[in-house]
Amino acid sequence: MTARWEAVIGIEVHVELATDSKMFCGCAVEFGSEPNTNVCPVCLGLPGALPVPNRKAIEWIMAIGLALNCQVSHKSVFHRKNYFYADLPKNYQISQYDIPVCHDGYLDLPNDGESVRVGIERAHMEEDTGKSTHVGDGGRIHAAKSTLLDFNRSGVPLVEIVSKPDIRTATQARAYAQELRAIVLELGVSDARLEEGSMRFDANVSIRPEGSDVLGTKVEIKNMNSFRSLERAIDYEIQRQIEATGSDSDVIQETRHWDEEAGVTHSMRTKEGSSDYRYFIEPDLVPMIMDETWVATIRNKLPELPAQRRERYLGQGLDESSAGVLSDSPAMLRSLYDETVSLGADTRATANWLTGEVTAWLRKTGTEPADLRLEPVHLQELITIVDEGVVSSSAAKEVLEGILSGEGSARVVAERRDLIQISDSSALAEVIGHVLEEHPDAVASYQEGEQKVVGFLVGQVMRATQGKADPKLANEMLREALGGS
Amino acid sequence: MTLHEKTIVEAGRSLRSGEVTSEDLLDAVLLRASQTEAQLHAYLTLDKEGAREAAGQADADLADGIDRGPLHGIPIALKDNMCTRGVETTAASQILAGYVPPYDATVVTRLRDAGAVIVGKTNLDEFAMGSSTENSAYGPSFNPWDIGRIPGGSSGGSAAAVAAGSAFGALGSDTGGSIRQPASLTGIVGLKPTYGTVSRYGLIAFASSLDQIGPLSKSVEDAALTLEAIWGHDPLDATSYSAEYPDVPADLDTGVDGLKIGVIKELAGEGYEPAVESSVADMVQSLSEAGAEIVEVSLPTVDIALSAYYLVAPAEASANLARFDGIRYGLRVEGETTEELMARTRAEGFGPEVTRRILLGTYALSAGYYDAFYGQAQRVRVALRDDFARAYETVDALVSPTSPTVAFPAGEKIDDPLSMYLTDICTNPANLVGHPGISVPIGLDEQGLPIGFQVMAPALGERVLFRVAAEVERLAGFGARPVIEELAS
Numbered sequence: 024m025t026a027r028w029e030a031v032i033g034i035e036v037h038v039e040l041a042t043d044s045k046m047f048c049g050c051a052v053e054f055g056s057e058p059n060t061n062v063c064p065v066c067l068g069l070p071g072a073l074p075v076p077n078r079k080a081i082e083w084i085m086a087i088g089l090a091l092n093c094q095v096s097h098k099s100v101f102h103r104k105n106y107f108y109a110d111l112p113k114n115y116q117i118s119q120y121d122i123p124v125c126h127d128g129y130l131d132l133p134n135d136g137e138s139v140r141v142g143i144e145r146a147h148m149e150e151d152t153g154k155s156t157h158v159g160d161g162g163r164i165h166a167a168k169s170t171l172l173d174f175n176r177s178g179v180p181l182v183e184i185v186s187k188p189d190i191r192t193a194t195q196a197r198a199y200a201q202e203l204r205a206i207v208l209e210l211g212v213s214d215a216r217l218e219e220g221s222m223r224f225d226a227n228v229s230i231r232p233e234g235s236d237v238l239g240t241k242v243e244i245k246n247m248n249s250f251r252s253l254e255r256a257i258d259y260e261i262q263r264q265i266e267a268t269g270s271d272s273d274v275i276q277e278t279r280h281w282d283e284e285a286g287v288t289h290s291m292r293t294k295e296g297s298s299d300y301r302y303f304i305e306p307d308l309v310p311m312i313m314d315e316t317w318v319a320t321i322r323n324k325l326p327e328l329p330a331q332r333r334e335r336y337l338g339q340g341l342d343e344s345s346a347g348v349l350s351d352s353p354a355m356l357r358s359l360y361d362e363t364v365s366l367g368a369d370t371r372a373t374a375n376w377l378t379g380e381v382t383a384w385l386r387k388t389g390t391e392p393a394d395l396r397l398e399p400v401h402l403q404e405l406i407t408i409v410d411e412g413v414v415s416s417s418a419a420k421e422v423l424e425g426i427l428s429g430e431g432s433a434r435v436v437a438e439r440r441d442l443i444q445i446s447d448s449s450a451l452a453e454v455i456g457h458v459l460e461e462h463p464d465a466v467a468s469y470q471e472g473e474q475k476v477v478g479f480l481v482g483q484v485m486r487a488t489q490g491k492a493d494p495k496l497a498n499e500m501l502r503e504a505l506g507g508s
Numbered sequence: 509m510t511l512h513e514k515t516i517v518e519a520g521r522s523l524r525s526g527e528v529t530s531e532d533l534l535d536a537v538l539l540r541a542s543q544t545e546a547q548l549h550a551y552l553t554l555d556k557e558g559a560r561e562a563a564g565q566a567d568a569d570l571a572d573g574i575d576r577g578p579l580h581g582i583p584i585a586l587k588d589n590m591c592t593r594g595v596e597t598t599a600a601s602q603i604l605a606g607y608v609p610p611y612d613a614t615v616v617t618r619l620r621d622a623g624a625v626i627v628g629k630t631n632l633d634e635f636a637m638g639s640s641t642e643n644s645a646y647g648p649s650f651n652p653w654d655i656g657r658i659p660g661g662s663s664g665g666s667a668a669a670v671a672a673g674s675a676f677g678a679l680g681s682d683t684g685g686s687i688r689q690p691a692s693l694t695g696i697v698g699l700k701p702t703y704g705t706v707s708r709y710g711l712i713a714f715a716s717s718l719d720q721i722g723p724l725s726k727s728v729e730d731a732a733l734t735l736e737a738i739w740g741h742d743p744l745d746a747t748s749y750s751a752e753y754p755d756v757p758a759d760l761d762t763g764v765d766g767l768k769i770g771v772i773k774e775l776a777g778e779g780y781e782p783a784v785e786s787s788v789a790d791m792v793q794s795l796s797e798a799g800a801e802i803v804e805v806s807l808p809t810v811d812i813a814l815s816a817y818y819l820v821a822p823a824e825a826s827a828n829l830a831r832f833d834g835i836r837y838g839l840r841v842e843g844e845t846t847e848e849l850m851a852r853t854r855a856e857g858f859g860p861e862v863t864r865r866i867l868l869g870t871y872a873l874s875a876g877y878y879d880a881f882y883g884q885a886q887r888v889r890v891a892l893r894d895d896f897a898r899a900y901e902t903v904d905a906l907v908s909p910t911s912p913t914v915a916f917p918a919g920e921k922i923d924d925p926l927s928m929y930l931t932d933i934c935t936n937p938a939n940l941v942g943h944p945g946i947s948v949p950i951g952l953d954e955q956g957l958p959i960g961f962q963v964m965a966p967a968l969g970e971r972v973l974f975r976v977a978a979e980v981e982r983l984a985g986f987g988a989r990p991v992i993e994e995l996a997s
């Protein structure tokens with residue numbers, strides 16, 4: 024019997040906020056500082072130290088929640104989550120429990136046709152832990168001779184975003200994670216660097232027979248450090264669960280660790296009953312009141328979000344693919360697009376230039392997008408002269424390079440670099456005459472019905488003009504000279 | 509009157525008249541300490557060097573015309589659960605033996621800014637958990653009025669030092685009565701201010717929602733001006749208020765004429781020593797004669813407040829004390845694994861009462877028990893707040909005994925936690941609702957042991973609180989000072 028299975032996937036995302044200071048103290052938030060240099064009594068959990076919330080972080084989680092169409096709680100409280108761990112200085116984490124800052128939102132995934140909406144359960148505020156490094160035997164905790172603790176990360180503001188189990192495939196999970204990252208970057212609230220851990224994903228995966236609305240046994244998978252590993256891990260886990268179902272090794276509720284190299288998930292053998300965190304309201308803090316005025320202020324400051332932007336691009340005539348690529352492009356390119364289009368340039372051509380040749384040039388020359396020097400009016404002129412046939416599309420790439428190297432406007436570069444097409448039929452007639460004289464065989468083949476040779480003859484015309492002939496015009500004139508067809 | 513017997517106000521007067529210097533005041537309390545510490549064990553650490561330097565500075569400043577106010581040049585003691593930069597701070601626990609904080613608590617900074625001279629760190633029940641100072645890991649303190657008895661707790665060291673004259677005033681912390689009860693048992697004034705008016709930053713937490721720092725002093729006026737020095741919003745404590753200091757001194761001499769004072773019905777009867785009950789009744793009568801309207805007030809929730817207190821306080825403590833794990837500071841007992849290191853450190857570092865409360869609190873917060881215990885206790889707090897609110901609709905202040913008993917013999921209750929917990933019965937309601945309370949000495953019992961009278965007022969009602977307390981002090985005319993027995997050698 025081969026039942027068809029459906030996966031039910033929920034994603035938990037941790038985003039470290041890039042505020043100047045930590046969540047509950049004044050220490051700097053910096054990646055890569057010397058260990059234990061950004062620390063103070065508060066984030067080291069010294070006796071007597073007290074937390075004071077970072078207002079900026081609260082505003083930023085509100086922005087994240089609003090961008091995810093969440094409700095912002097009017098009143099929200101912090102709880103203590105109690106567990107003993109060496110890199111958790113107070114042996115409790117200040118987190119949130121039943122009244123998160125944001126709840127009940129959704130995120131529409133970018134899609135090709137079929138629309139997928141992923142519900143957002145909640146987005147809550149908490150503090151990050153320190154970092155343990157196990158020294159002595161390959162970094163494995165059990166064999167380690169000693170453990171080094173770095174508390175620079177301790178107390179960094181952390182937003183946990185929990186999705187509803189609305190995701191059905193690994194591809195959707197990846198799209199969700201990528202879209203979330205794009206939003207966070209757009210809001211400017213986090214570096215969202217997966218490799219540095221400033222954005223981290225856990226996935227809850229279960230399977231059930233397609234069409235069923237019963238939830239299967241949930242397995243949490245951890246340690247996915249890239250979008251690709253998130254997708255691979257989920258795919259692997261779905262397959263593993265399908266194979267395990269009904270067999271001796273049936274699916275059990277557990278946490279599994281993704282092994283990137285081996286491409287498999289391993290059971291983490293977590294202790295039973297270790298999850299009683301004894302949450303209670305953090306008595307060192309008072310409730311946060313997020314009144315309507317404050318929420319409105321944050322809402323009004325929200326930038327255009329990726330989904331809105333893609334929608335706008337589609338309305339301007341771009342196709343799904345270029346709308347997506349442009350939307351993910353650096354802000355500099357996007358504003359160039361807007362400005363160039365506002366000068367009247369064709370939207371598709373503008374998007375193609377920016378996401379194609381301009382992006383390639385940036386990469387080739389190692390230029391930061393922010394350092395790009397391209398006048399919108401020059402790009403618009405380039406598009407115009409290509410459209411008018413003044414330069415060929417291959418020569419246009421050279422014109423662009425000239426513009427980007429600061430040689431002037433499109434026309435000036437085309438002239439200086441001698442790239443203007445010969446679109447004057449009298450000038451071209453002379454060249455065509457010579458070409459036909461030099462290739463009597465080709466002429467003969469054409470007259471025997473061999474249409475293909477026109478291409479060869481156009482090539483010869485291009486060669487004779489060092490590529491400056493308008494190939495379209497040359498083609499027309501050749502056919503005419505050869506006696507039509 | 510010898511120098512060490514003076515109040516802060518009297519000492520300040522002598523200082524400004526040029527009769528004495530701050531160094532003289534320091535010498536007086538250090539001499540007194542040398543005469544009494546063997547009997548009392550009020551101090552865990554005397555910071556003679558730091559104090560000497562501060563006193564010298566205070567004298568130099570005064571000579572230069574810089575006067576930092578009423579505490580300028582006055583030797584003050586601190587309960588050893590307040591962090592002092594560079595001076596060992598242990599909270600009377602083995603787990604913090606040798607711990608030297610890298611920063612000053614906000615109250616310490618404020619005392620220094622007010623020109624006070626910090627003499628040393630006083631003894632307490634470990635992590636302020638106790639009512640007799642017998643739970644100190646470094647040995648108990650004793651009562652200056654009878655060195656066979658305890659001075660109360662947990663701020664017993666501060667109380668004993670002030671009563672004995674080895675400090676002109678002291679700071680204590682009050683979570684369920686830990687300032688007022690020892691003040692009562694040692695014949696001095698002890699104030700727990702409104703929760704949130706004095707910063708807790710740098711106070712080693714016992715129960716965050718109940719802990720409050722306040723003064724122990726020889727007079728009501730001393731308490732008022734010490735409070736003024738430490739009062740006020742602190743950006744480092746998110747629970748601190750931005751309320752201005754109420755004009756307490758303006759009403760110290762106003763008297764109680766026209767005030768309505770409520771006597772709490774539930775804080776009398778069984779378990780109250782007759783001498784305590786009769787002294788309190790006499791004082792109520794005197795207040796009435798002084799013009800106050802006396803009414804009996806019922807606060808029914810007070811009867812279960814103690815039970816709620818012994819769930820909330822241990823629950824918060826179980827989390828607050830989790831940081832003492834041997835990893836970053838204090839005691840470390842090595843183990844094969846991190847978990848073992850933590851477990852061994854904590855097993856060895858905490859005394860029995862602290863261990864008991866951590867277990868109690870952990871249990872009260874556990875899944876399946878939370879609602880019946882911690883949740884229920886929080887609901888009692890709400891009901892209690894309603895009771896008080898109703899009472900304050902008709903009265904300006906409430907009064908009761910501070911403690912059901914006078915100072916009890918050392919060792920009497922130490923093996924009976926429940927009877928020890930009961931000594932807080934009159935004081936812990938104010939902590940649960942965050943209101944101010946003050947204990948003023950009103951007399952001695954037939955054994956010559958002091959009796960305290962508690963006045964309570966609504967949140968931020970310090971002005972009326974002190975108005976009543978000052979009148980109680982005048983009416984009692986309590987001028988007795990303990991005579992400390994010499995130890996048999």
Ligand SMILES: [Zn+2]
Pocket residue numbers: 045048049050061062063064065066067178
């Ligand atoms: Zn810090």
